[in-house]
Amino acid sequence: MLRLPSFLLAVGLLGLGTAPMARADASTDTGYAVGAQYDTTHVYVQPADFDRFVASFVATFGGSTSKQGVFQVTPTPSKTMSQLVLTPAGTISVFGFKTPVPYPFGVERTGYLVTDMDAAVASAVKHGATRLVETFPDPIGRDTLIQWPGGVNMQLYWHTQTPHYPALATVPENRVYLTADAADAFIGDWVGYAHGKVVSDDRAAPGVEVGKPGTTYRRVRIASGYGKLVVLVTDGKLPWPYGHDMTGYEVKDLAATLAKAKAAGSTVLDGPYVAGGRKAALLQFPGGYIAEVHQQVAP
Known part of the structure; x- marks a missing residue:
């Protein structure tokens, strides 16, 4: 956490x-x-x-x-x-x-x-x-x-x-899981506060991104001065560990990153899979912290 x-x-x-x-x-x-x-x-x-x-x-x-x-x-x-x-x-x-x-x-x-x-x-x-x-x-x-x-x-x-911290090579993604009951209210409030922009709103995103292959869900990506944020709108019926990943980290080479992670004691919980313009996996680090890690790929 x-x-x-x-x-x-x-x-x-x-x-x-x-x-x-x-x-x-x-x-x-x-x-x-x-x-x-x-x-x-x-x-x-x-x-x-x-x-x-x-x-x-x-x-x-x-x-x-x-x-x-x-x-x-x-x-x-x-x-x-x-x-x-x-x-x-x-x-x-x-x-x-x-x-x-x-x-x-x-x-x-x-x-x-x-x-x-x-x-x-x-x-x-x-x-x-x-x-x-x-x-x-x-x-x-x-x-x-x-x-x-x-x-x-x-x-x-x-x-x-x-x-004074150095600029990032890639900007991480704040991953927010919500149901439809709260999603629009949160999106409107966050965009208003952060002066953000909805980059994409895909109402039929591939369910493999939330651990449910063969289904679809709504994915809203937002950019602002605070960085990247994605809202994953589901029915809340998610297989573990989805929903526990609060941050997604973009890397240049996912395979190399996963190899480093495993050598350093982390466990790959799901993936890699390819969907939504990225190759991604879920990692659990020593101590329990769970994160999504992804590499951009051609659609």
Whole structure:
């Protein structure tokens, strides 16, 4: 369950270069987004699995890590191991709580860096989000957790000093599984908040993409300043592990990536299969984190 509170990114910034960041006016074109390299999937693992997971993820995708530490990243008392992992395919925040995880932390899937916390939160609420926790300070900025229609939970965070991460080679995909009851509401709210664009809306996408070969489902791909997001609209009757994959990582060579992943202790749970313009598979990393990994292919 990869989702770390990006507020925890505070930890990740230790040892990484920063420069003064003004409380920038939000861009009306990006909906307060800073850039896809600052989108972090939050991954929660047991402390005993922490190092194995981080090593496996880096061995699979390359990249670097921040210095590992133990911190309080919630507004109420707690302690967690924390580390930021920056790869060419996407950034993750890893948490290994040594204490019980205070509610509502642990439910957020992604952390997004914003240019102005108060304005971003106000905009999110205006566009249909609910605050799960009111904005609170962390050692290097401010954070909040919000929920969109359908129970899609995210973190917004802001830093007093701007982090400077290298641009990504490929932009990861936030994978949101919803039923028809909530899909249109979420899509409308997210596009409005993020100033996003619906890239495609395929109402007969191949069901093999959600573990149901021989069927079809609705797939909506959205692009914005926050990166890529795909809404997978199903009846909710999904075979394991579909629905547990919250992020999809694009790579240049899927076969080579899967070989690296398996050598580093990961398991291929499904695939590879070819559909929807990509060759894809589902991976489970040490510690339990499940992700989709794909390579673009000709239609």
